[in-house]
Amino acid sequence: MAASPHALSSRVLTGWVRGCVWYLERRALQESPRRFLHLLRNVNQQWVTFQHFNFLRHMYVTRLNRSFNQQIKPKPEPVPSPFLEKASLDEAKTEIYKMRPLSPPSLSLSRKPNEKESLELEPTPVIEGSIAVGTETKEEKQWKEMKLRVDDLPGILARLSKIKLTALVVSTTSAGFALAPAPFDWPCFLLTFVGTGLASCAANSINQFFEVPFDSNMNRTKSRPLVRGQISPLLAVSFAACCAVPGVALLTWGVNPLTGALGLFNIFLYTCCYTPLKRISIANTWVGAVVGAIPPLMGWTAATGSLDAGAFLLGGILYSWQFPHFNALSWGLREDYSRGGYCMMSVTHPDLCRRVALRHCLALVAMSAAAPALDVTTWTFPVIALPINLYISYLGFRFYRDADRKSSRKLFFCSLWHLPLFLLLMLTCKRPAAQGDAGGPQS
Amino acid sequence: MAQVSRFCPPRKSCHDWIGPPDKHSNLQPVHFYIPENESSLEQKLRELRQETQERNQQFWANQNLTFLKEKEEFIDSRLKAKGLELRAESGQKATLNAEEMADFYKEFLSKNFRKHMYCNRDWYKRNLAITFFMGKVALERIWKKLRLKQKKTSN
Numbered sequence: 240m241a242a243s244p245h246a247l248s249s250r251v252l253t254g255w256v257r258g259c260v261w262y263l264e265r266r267a268l269q270e271s272p273r274r275f276l277h278l279l280r281n282v283n284q285q286w287v288t289f290q291h292f293n294f295l296r297h298m299y300v301t302r303l304n305r306s307f308n309q310q311i312k313p314k315p316e317p318v319p320s321p322f323l324e325k326a327s328l329d330e331a332k333t334e335i336y337k338m339r340p341l342s343p344p345s346l347s348l349s350r351k352p353n354e355k356e357s358l359e360l361e362p363t364p365v366i367e368g369s370i371a372v373g374t375e376t377k378e379e380k381q382w383k384e385m386k387l388r389v390d391d392l393p394g395i396l397a398r399l400s401k402i403k404l405t406a407l408v409v410s411t412t413s414a415g416f417a418l419a420p421a422p423f424d425w426p427c428f429l430l431t432f433v434g435t436g437l438a439s440c441a442a443n444s445i446n447q448f449f450e451v452p453f454d455s456n457m458n459r460t461k462s463r464p465l466v467r468g469q470i471s472p473l474l475a476v477s478f479a480a481c482c483a484v485p486g487v488a489l490l491t492w493g494v495n496p497l498t499g500a501l502g503l504f505n506i507f508l509y510t511c512c513y514t515p516l517k518r519i520s521i522a523n524t525w526v527g528a529v530v531g532a533i534p535p536l537m538g539w540t541a542a543t544g545s546l547d548a549g550a551f552l553l554g555g556i557l558y559s560w561q562f563p564h565f566n567a568l569s570w571g572l573r574e575d576y577s578r579g580g581y582c583m584m585s586v587t588h589p590d591l592c593r594r595v596a597l598r599h600c601l602a603l604v605a606m607s608a609a610a611p612a613l614d615v616t617t618w619t620f621p622v623i624a625l626p627i628n629l630y631i632s633y634l635g636f637r638f639y640r641d642a643d644r645k646s647s648r649k650l651f652f653c654s655l656w657h658l659p660l661f662l663l664l665m666l667t668c669k670r671p672a673a674q675g676d677a678g679g680p681q682s
Numbered sequence: 683m684a685q686v687s688r689f690c691p692p693r694k695s696c697h698d699w700i701g702p703p704d705k706h707s708n709l710q711p712v713h714f715y716i717p718e719n720e721s722s723l724e725q726k727l728r729e730l731r732q733e734t735q736e737r738n739q740q741f742w743a744n745q746n747l748t749f750l751k752e753k754e755e756f757i758d759s760r761l762k763a764k765g766l767e768l769r770a771e772s773g774q775k776a777t778l779n780a781e782e783m784a785d786f787y788k789e790f791l792s793k794n795f796r797k798h799m800y801c802n803r804d805w806y807k808r809n810l811a812i813t814f815f816m817g818k819v820a821l822e823r824i825w826k827k828l829r830l831k832q833k834k835t836s837n
Contacts, residue, residue: 381702382689452738452805455708468700468710473816518802577787578749580798586787644780
């Protein structure tokens with residue numbers, strides 16, 4: 240058993256490397272012979288493993304140097320050596336910035352330890368703890384250079400602008416546009432779509448810019464780009480400005496000034512009122528609900544050019560929806576909010592939290608009845624929407640009565656499908672335009 | 683609780699380096715790069731960032747440790763009041779469910795409210811100052827590069 244690893248390695252490696260590998264093997268065999276043998280089997284199977292031995296060489300040269308010179312020389316590139324524990328391999332995998340496919344013949348043996356090129360990860364299992372990797376080396380490997388790579392920028396900016404939330408916001412705007420009593424104008428719609436999307440990206444980026452140390456301390460938000468240093472605050476603010484200015488300009492001059500004003504106001508409300516208020520008072524939830532209510536209003540004003548009763552009804556629906564959605568979500572985050580210093584109803588006024596959620600579920604029922612009265616939809620709508628409205632109200636009641644994690648989760652997940660379905664039903668029951676309806680899209 | 687990092691970046695690197703989250707504060711420490719020809723503005727920025735990092739580290743490490751400590755004390759006192767053992771027969775620590783912990787969360791939040799208010803104000807001011815200085819430094823660097831290019835083209 241002991242003979243074959245030696246024979247194998249001396250065939251594969253150059254004499255220069257042999258000494259280091261011999262050292263490695265001795266230590267490996269002392270700790271985990273089977274796993275080392277497995278790794279060496281893989282050496283025969285894959286060329287790319289040649290890289291491992293290169294790194295091996297570098298690692299051990301570094302380590303030998305260190306033990307002589309008492310110097311710490313961490314690896315700059317986030318590539319694992321085969322002798323790292325699997326856990327940190329997975330970690331390193333997720334944090335690799337740039338990968339390059341290997342071409343073994345082009346590799347030179349004289350590669351320096353501190354070169355910054357990334358190499359392809361070897362998916363074979365690694366020896367766990369076979370070589371005593373000191374905790375300081377493991378920690379050192381988790382240090383990342385704060386250098387922005389252009390390839391990563393789209394992903395980083397998508398996360399910074401909370402692209403999924405932006406998509407939801409834009410879809411509520413689109414619903415507002417579609418439900419407005421005006422002929423559907425595609426150019427106007429597209430301008431509204433893009434303008435609102437840009438405004439939302441800007442607002443979300445500024446929100447993240449303000450909340451870095453707080454986001455670090457909450458599980459839900461600790462992987463955000465500014466928290467992880469993937470982008471500088473200056474770049475984040477510049478990006479926000481580059482979204483806000485064209486976004487609001489597009490809405491103001493491409494659609495109409497009212498929509499532009501609403502967009503600008505919403506950015507201000509979200510970044511300068513809601514965000515700081517989260518740490519001052521529970522009133523932040525109501526402000527946040529207004530922030531959520533404005534996008535459909537913008538869609539409506541983009542189509543009709545004015546704020547009328549139908550617009551406010553739509554806004555009211557989105558406003559009310561925020562409460563069962565957010566209050567139920569916040570029920571499970573009480574520990575994080577308390578530790579992080581966030582003033583949320585679920586922590587400070589739990590009874591109020593559940594009461595408000597139930598109240599607004601019932602308000603949704605009332606508003607779906609008001610929709611035909613305000614000529615937004617036909618009378619079919621409250622009838623066909625009744626089952627889903629009753630269901631969410633039932634879950635709201637259960638949350639109010641039981642006040643536990645189970646009921647809060649059920650209410651939260653229900654709110655996620657309730658809103659799109661509700662809006663879809665509204666669209667299908669939209670009141671058809673009356674004869675001679677002159678609702679113009681733009682003022 | 684002051685973090686002393688033994689990390690030393692490679693000599694070739696001319697960027698900042700960011701480390702893994704600190705186990706107490708959950709904040710990721712930054713090792714700032716000091717260029718050879720650092721201007722006074724750049725130095726001011728670096729020192730401001732360093733100071734902000736240290737303050738944040740201290741605050742959040744203290745905050746989180748205090749939270750854990752007081753949480754333990756709360757659990758112990760509640761369990762004792764109930765007359766229950768602190769450890770079950772299996773040897774695992776007995777815990778309270780989320781509804782029972784709610785009183786603690788509310789109390790902790792209100793107790794630390796003023797501390798958070800102060801910290802928020804401080805953080806907002808520093809964050810804006812840092813970003814403003816970053817902007818100034820960026821402009822300064824662009825200006826230097828342009829002047830260097832001008833000199834080269836004139837030569």
